Amino acid sequence: MSATAxxxxxxxxxxxxxxxxxxxxxxxxxxxxxxxxxxxxxxxPIAWMALTSFHSEADAATNPPSFTAALTLDGYxxxxxxxxxxxxxxxxxxxxxxxxxxxxLVLVLAxxxxxxxxxRPVRKWTDVLFFFLSTKMLPVVAGLLPIYLFAKxxxxxxNIWLLxxxxxxxxxxxxxxxxxxxxxxxxxxxxxxxxxDGARLPTVLARVVAPIAAPGIAATALxxxxxxxxxxxxxxxxxxxxxxxxxxxxxxxxxxxxxFLAKVCAASLVISLPVLAAGxxxxxxxxxxxxLGAVK
Amino acid sequence: MTAITxxxxxxxxxxxxxxxxxSTRLRAWATRAPLLPALIFMIVVTQLPFVATLVISFLDWxxxxxxxxxxxxxxxxxxxxxxxxxxxSVWTTIVLTVTVVLVSLVLGLLLALLLDRRFRGRxxxxxxxxAPFLVVPVAAALLWKHVLFNPEYGLFNGLLHYVGGxxxxxxxxMPLLAVEASLIWQWTPFMMLILLAGLQSxxxxxxxxARVDGASDWQIFRHLTLPHLRxxxxxxxLLGSIYIVQNFDAVFTLTSGGLGTANLPYTVYQTFYQxxxxxxxxxxxxxxxxxxxxxxxxxxRVVSSLFREEVSR
Numbered sequence: 001m002s003a004t005a006x007x008x009x010x011x012x013x014x015x016x017x018x019x020x021x022x023x024x025x026x027x028x029x030x031x032x033x034x035x036x037x038x039x040x041x042x043x044x045p046i047a048w049m050a051l052t053s054f055h056s057e058a059d060a061a062t063n064p065p066s067f068t069a070a071l072t073l074d075g076y077x078x079x080x081x082x083x084x085x086x087x088x089x090x091x092x093x094x095x096x097x098x099x100x101x102x103x104x105l106v107l108v109l110a111x112x113x114x115x116x117x118x119x120r121p122v123r124k125w126t127d128v129l130f131f132f133l134s135t136k137m138l139p140v141v142a143g144l145l146p147i148y149l150f151a152k153x154x155x156x157x158x159n160i161w162l163l164x165x166x167x168x169x170x171x172x173x174x175x176x177x178x179x180x181x182x183x184x185x186x187x188x189x190x191x192x193x194x195x196x197d198g199a200r201l202p203t204v205l206a207r208v209v210a211p212i213a214a215p216g217i218a219a220t221a222l223x224x225x226x227x228x229x230x231x232x233x234x235x236x237x238x239x240x241x242x243x244x245x246x247x248x249x250x251x252x253x254x255x256x257x258x259x260f261l262a263k264v265c266a267a268s269l270v271i272s273l274p275v276l277a278a279g280x281x282x283x284x285x286x287x288x289x290x291x292l293g294a295v296k
Numbered sequence: 297m298t299a300i301t302x303x304x305x306x307x308x309x310x311x312x313x314x315x316x317x318x319s320t321r322l323r324a325w326a327t328r329a330p331l332l333p334a335l336i337f338m339i340v341v342t343q344l345p346f347v348a349t350l351v352i353s354f355l356d357w358x359x360x361x362x363x364x365x366x367x368x369x370x371x372x373x374x375x376x377x378x379x380x381x382x383x384x385s386v387w388t389t390i391v392l393t394v395t396v397v398l399v400s401l402v403l404g405l406l407l408a409l410l411l412d413r414r415f416r417g418r419x420x421x422x423x424x425x426x427a428p429f430l431v432v433p434v435a436a437a438l439l440w441k442h443v444l445f446n447p448e449y450g451l452f453n454g455l456l457h458y459v460g461g462x463x464x465x466x467x468x469x470m471p472l473l474a475v476e477a478s479l480i481w482q483w484t485p486f487m488m489l490i491l492l493a494g495l496q497s498x499x500x501x502x503x504x505x506a507r508v509d510g511a512s513d514w515q516i517f518r519h520l521t522l523p524h525l526r527x528x529x530x531x532x533x534l535l536g537s538i539y540i541v542q543n544f545d546a547v548f549t550l551t552s553g554g555l556g557t558a559n560l561p562y563t564v565y566q567t568f569y570q571x572x573x574x575x576x577x578x579x580x581x582x583x584x585x586x587x588x589x590x591x592x593x594x595x596x597r598v599v600s601s602l603f604r605e606e607v608s609r
Binding site for chain 1: 324327328329330331333334335337338341342343344345346348349352406407410411413415416417418420421422423424425426427428429430431432433434435436438439440441442443444446448449451453454455457458481484485486489490492493531535538541542544545548549552560561564565568569574577578581582584585588589591592595596599600603
């Protein structure tokens with residue numbers, strides 16, 4: 001599949017270059033400028049957030065905005081609780097544990113499943129794939145109350161491992177779909193040739209399948225990490241003090257607390273940083289993951 | 297839930313393993329084994345709670361009065377459907393979802409068309425455009441609430457100040473519009489990515505041929521590009537709907553469901569988390585699911601048509 005995408009990509013470049021003539025070139029330049037303006041406009045709120053996070057609280061809360069005010073790290077110091085106040089570290093650590101552990105669990109469950117759906121498919125494998133997809137369309141709120149009652153009765157409220165299980169169920173369909181499409185790219189002929197040469201299953205998996213599917217698996221992991229890191233509703237309902245995650249920590253900023261803009265910006269930026277990094281790293285496969293593998 | 301778990305059976309091409317003789321049952325189980333952990337996990341974690349919700353929805357059950365729990369038939373559903381607050385939240389959910397999906401689809405299409413051309417710094421612009429989607433949703437909502445919308449020192453009013461414009465209190469004067477704006481900002485990149493993938497899968501020889509035959513850009517867009525993009529537009533709309541119908545973060549953060557912005561997920565959350573009405577919350581939850589089934593049926597059909605094309609390719 002990636003091969004077809006690549007040829008399409010390079011084919012795009014041909015038509016624009018053919019055309020000559022002043023108006024065409026001007027129009028082309030104009031559209032390029034328009035694309036740049038649109039990109040900058042969409043990025044403006046983030047840029048402004050970043051700039052504000054480095055301003056002092058007094059400079060952050062001015063009208064008209066002060067673009068050239070002196071830069072300071074006070075917002076970040078405040079956020080990390082240097083001057084007293086709640087430290088974000090427990091929440092950041094909780095989020096890291098929940099996201100990494102659930103991503104790992106997703107991979108452990110999804111890899112064999114994807115294998116059984118692509119390389120050595122079970123009967124009616126498309127039905128199974130669509131079952132996984134359909135669970136993704138069940139609204140979270142529909143199962144929230146029983147899960148809450150279950151957690152309350154089994155003393156699992158405010159326990160990070162409950163979130164790990166729930167985040168795994170949230171991401172497993174995405175992972176199965178993505179990895180199914182990545183493993184389907186491994187040519188059957190290559191696997192059969194390796195088996196004819198006497199290679200056993202573990203060797204085939206390690207030497208033939210893994211190298212081809214590795215980039216896809218990495219992208220899948222990054223996307224699962226993003227969704228777990230972002231999740232609010234489960235975390236908000238099921239955690240309190242001990243297992244609070246980073247998004248729940250952020251909800252502490254919902255009501256205004258005097259001059260705190262720089263601190264909010266610093267907090268939002270720090271907590272979004274892992275997602276921004278993971279997202280940019282997985283950029284090429286992002287579409288495939290978000291569309292559950294339907295678009296390549 | 298069981299209704300949406302029925303996959304479009306027509307999508308299933310003959311399974312490659314179908315020709316196996318029945319005597320090798322053990323091998324069939326060996327083939328199935330790697331699939332079972334994931335399958336069982338999903339059934340237990342996602343299907344069982346929903347069955348429980350269905351059961352609770354027929355109970356009159358306030359968790360503050362646990363002893364008064366009793367079977368209530370369809371009275372919770374009756375109450376949900378006649379409660380003006382809940383009815384308003386159904387309407388809010390529809391307006392919010394339709395507005396956000398449509399506007400971000402149109403903006404996403406325009407951006408995808410701009411990015412489907414070669415120009416200097418295309419990669420950078422693409423990265424800039426994806427960024428809003430990669431801000432943690434709560435953080436994005438906080439950014440809009442405090443940094444952009446704040447009536448006294450927010451960026452919007454700051455910029456309006458330069459041109460001598462009015463200084464509106466965005467969140468209290470146009471609460472739903474404000475929530476929609478922040479969601480459109482986050483979801484336009486998503487639509488753009490899907491539509492860009494669609495644009496790049498076009499048949500470029502066909503387009504070149506049309507151009508040689510004298511077709512104008514508009515004609516090419518109207519008669520070649522748009523029909524090709526139809527399924528990608530549908531997919532974007534449906535996936536967007538599935539995610540935005542469920543939106544909780546933006547409503548919770550920006551307005552806390554006040555000023556007529558409470559959508560169904562927020563109302564369900566409030567009904568059991570603050571009002572402790574378990575039966576009512578479950579009935580509302582079941583209604584959300586019924587709504588989702590309607591969207592999901594279409595969504596699954598679109599995905600399976602794209603999927604079939606991939607498989608047969």
